[in-house]
Amino acid sequence: MAIVSNTVGYLDEGVLLEAFFAYDDATEDRRPAVLICHAWGGRNEFVAEKAKKIAELGYVGFAIDMYGKDILGSGVEENEKLMQPFMNDRGMLQQRIHAALSAVKLFPWVNDQKIAAIGFCFGGLCVLDLARTGADIKGVVSFHGLLNASDNTDANKITAKILALHGYDDPMSSTEQVIAFQEELTKAGADWQFHSYGNTMHAFTSPVANDPNFGTVYQPDADRRSWLTMKNFLAEIFAD
Helix, strand or coil: CCEEEEEEEEEECCEEEEEEEEEECCCCCCEEEEEEECCCCCCCHHHHHHHHHHHHCCCEEEECCCCCCCCCCCCHHHHHHHHHHHHHCHHHHHHHHHHHHHHHHCCCCEEEEEEEEEEECHHHHHHHHHHHCCCCCCEEEEECCCCCCCCCCCCCCCCCEEEEEEECCCCCCCHHHHHHHHHHHHHCCCCEEEEEECCCCECCCCCCCEECCCCEECCHHHHHHHHHHHHHHHHHHHHC
């Protein structure tokens, strides 16, 4: 087995975006692909490593870019400025992630009938919005994702299976938001799961998260358990 990785450019209208992808070159067979959406700081090394780990599972890992080639935030204030336009315009967010979906379908190693998406924090919201649009994909996984409902998808039926992995003590999503999110998915006819990890805050998969006052703290048990849960979920949805 040899994991091959590289970057590839793609477009959303006039915006140049750059994804990082990885796959195992031991086989030439077409295989499932997993889009990986970054947190509010942009497409960084964290999601690149996740793409490699996805490739080790036998899939194509495709770490997408929501902001534009080489655009990365350097701290809370800058990250907020990058993310907020997409929070304010969910149609723009959804168009941007659909551009990534279109791009990965062109890869010669990808079975375009077997695509899923995972995302972290802001990226969790992005992949949930991909599902909310009614996208024809197998499923999405949100790791400590923002749960805010979109304002333009209320009438849509969700066909992608949903797995939300959440810290019980996450201050970014209130109990009321969690309940509203579950009710939203039920109304949309989704096949959904919601896993809540006790004594766990926001950003629990990020080893550099260590700001309890802000609500972001790495939790190694939740990190490990959530990845195992995701692996089982992907195996199930790609077996269909």
